[in-house]
Amino acid sequence: MTNTHALPVFRQIVDDLKRQIADGQLTEHAALPSERVIAELHAVSRMTARRALEAVEAEGLAYSKRRQGRFVSPKRLMYDVGSMANFVAGAAAQGIEIEMELLESTTIQASGTLVETLSAAHGTKLYQNTRLIRSKGHSIFVETETVIAERCAALWPGPDNVDLQRQRYSPLGHTAEIVIRMCALEPDPARLLGAMPYQAGIEQEQLSRDESGAPICFSHQIWRGEMAQFSATAIISR
Amino acid sequence: MTNTHALPVFRQIVDDLKRQIADGQLTEHAALPSERVIAELHAVSRMTARRALEAVEAEGLAYSKRRQGRFVSPKRLMYDVGSMANFVAGAAAQGIEIEMELLESTTIQASGTLVETLSAAHGTKLYQNTRLIRSKGHSIFVETETVIAERCAALWPGPDNVDLQRQRYSPLGHTAEIVIRMCALEPDPARLLGAMPYQAGIEQEQLSRDESGAPICFSHQIWRGEMAQFSATAIISR
DNA sequence: TGTGATCTCTGGTATATACCAAGATGAATC
DNA sequence: GATTCATCTTGGTATATACCAGAGATCACA
Numbered sequence: 001m002t003n004t005h006a007l008p009v010f011r012q013i014v015d016d017l018k019r020q021i022a023d024g025q026l027t028e029h030a031a032l033p034s035e036r037v038i039a040e041l042h043a044v045s046r047m048t049a050r051r052a053l054e055a056v057e058a059e060g061l062a063y064s065k066r067r068q069g070r071f072v073s074p075k076r077l078m079y080d081v082g083s084m085a086n087f088v089a090g091a092a093a094q095g096i097e098i099e100m101e102l103l104e105s106t107t108i109q110a111s112g113t114l115v116e117t118l119s120a121a122h123g124t125k126l127y128q129n130t131r132l133i134r135s136k137g138h139s140i141f142v143e144t145e146t147v148i149a150e151r152c153a154a155l156w157p158g159p160d161n162v163d164l165q166r167q168r169y170s171p172l173g174h175t176a177e178i179v180i181r182m183c184a185l186e187p188d189p190a191r192l193l194g195a196m197p198y199q200a201g202i203e204q205e206q207l208s209r210d211e212s213g214a215p216i217c218f219s220h221q222i223w224r225g226e227m228a229q230f231s232a233t234a235i236i237s238r
Numbered sequence: 239m240t241n242t243h244a245l246p247v248f249r250q251i252v253d254d255l256k257r258q259i260a261d262g263q264l265t266e267h268a269a270l271p272s273e274r275v276i277a278e279l280h281a282v283s284r285m286t287a288r289r290a291l292e293a294v295e296a297e298g299l300a301y302s303k304r305r306q307g308r309f310v311s312p313k314r315l316m317y318d319v320g321s322m323a324n325f326v327a328g329a330a331a332q333g334i335e336i337e338m339e340l341l342e343s344t345t346i347q348a349s350g351t352l353v354e355t356l357s358a359a360h361g362t363k364l365y366q367n368t369r370l371i372r373s374k375g376h377s378i379f380v381e382t383e384t385v386i387a388e389r390c391a392a393l394w395p396g397p398d399n400v401d402l403q404r405q406r407y408s409p410l411g412h413t414a415e416i417v418i419r420m421c422a423l424e425p426d427p428a429r430l431l432g433a434m435p436y437q438a439g440i441e442q443e444q445l446s447r448d449e450s451g452a453p454i455c456f457s458h459q460i461w462r463g464e465m466a467q468f469s470a471t472a473i474i475s476r
Numbered sequence: 477t478g479t480g481a482t483c484t485c486t487g488g489t490a491t492a493t494a495c496c497a498a499g500a501t502g503a504a505t506c
Numbered sequence: 507g508a509t510t511c512a513t514c515t516t517g518g519t520a521t522a523t524a525c526c527a528g529a530g531a532t533c534a535c536a
Contacts, residue, residue: 008519014436034486045521050487058296059422059436067486067528076419081470176472180418181314182440182463184297198252198297200438200463202420206472225420225438232319232470234414234444246489272516283491288517305499305516 013052032070060226076229081178104130118215125149139193141223151216176208189222201225251290270308298464314467319416342368356453363387377431379461389454414446427460439463
């Protein structure tokens, strides 16, 4: 297929696929045509079909499962970072069920950048938990949370607690500094999220403080970018 | 070059380039080796070299200029969305100069989704401005701002005002609802930003309200994702 | 019925090749 | 010194081909 001065062929295929998704012909988690099928359908080489599918994926409209196919991404979830730390509660209010899986729970000693971030002395006892958050079986983000043990003994009984997975999402602290940025998904979190390594995602860091301003908890979240949508309310201080 | 069970070849090239950037061998805005040079250097086909460079680009570590080459991306800028609307002031405090270019300034009448968003009657007079924000000649984001004329006559003299470009960045309103999400850059903003169409970026919407809660201004910003970093402070209300 | 081998389909990697259009450059010319 | 023009380089598009490894279905056999 030759082409002069018009839209690139692979771009036309992208538009076709996007239209099908928008139209509802392809619904959430439905399989997209495979590379080979698209190649035949549009009479292009497989590489061109592949470029088109990769573009749709890069836009966050689809995700791929190795050796299985590409599928339509589910809709975005809203996360109100302003009222913070209640992503789960907020999701519940929207009628969205969230599943949390505790991947790892350890007790470590403060070192490296954590010392500065948490204003904790070297060797301070810290609880560290890694969780994978899903909705309807679809991975949304991975969270690694580091808590200063002594500063929240009452609020948080420690890694042995059964209700651990919910605990984090009841308010811990009084204020939180949040940073959000785009990032490339490293292989490890990408695997957990079922995403391609190094595809674009969202990284979020939260540092929670208590009434006195002392850090309690540092949380690092890695989101599938196309799943995330962050809201906040700003107040013009003057 | 054959390869079994190790890292894919193009990934190794990516790591090599990333190392050079991290080491400082390649500094901000320095040209990366071209596709053909990398192909020769690593003894791979041009397509493989290309994949590597595209991957580096997708990670936000480089940007490409058509027919000129690929260059190392500058460092991220921080934007405090919590205190809002003072991105320029914030940047100044960091010693970063920001340039604003007014691309378009029109007076329109409320219609479509703007009617709902701004709670304005159909046909209400609106000022609409599109600006491109740069730092050191490097495009960062495009903003389209829609202001209800009558609700801010005093604060904002209208599109004829000379100081227009600064005006917006002095607090307008008392609160703002902000939404941040990852997106694919549409061809138009991509061109303005000097980015590839459909690469991943950040989309931000701000709805400013006055003391009474009435909407004043709706702002839609499209950021080069690798340039953005958004911070906020959350308060746990309980 | 259950189990294991096989076969098909999938995306992922890699090469070699070809052409295009426009920026950069420098030589020849005015 | 300024202008024109050819050349080289660049990224972008597109094809054809080849192989790999694993998920899923199927089918033969115990």
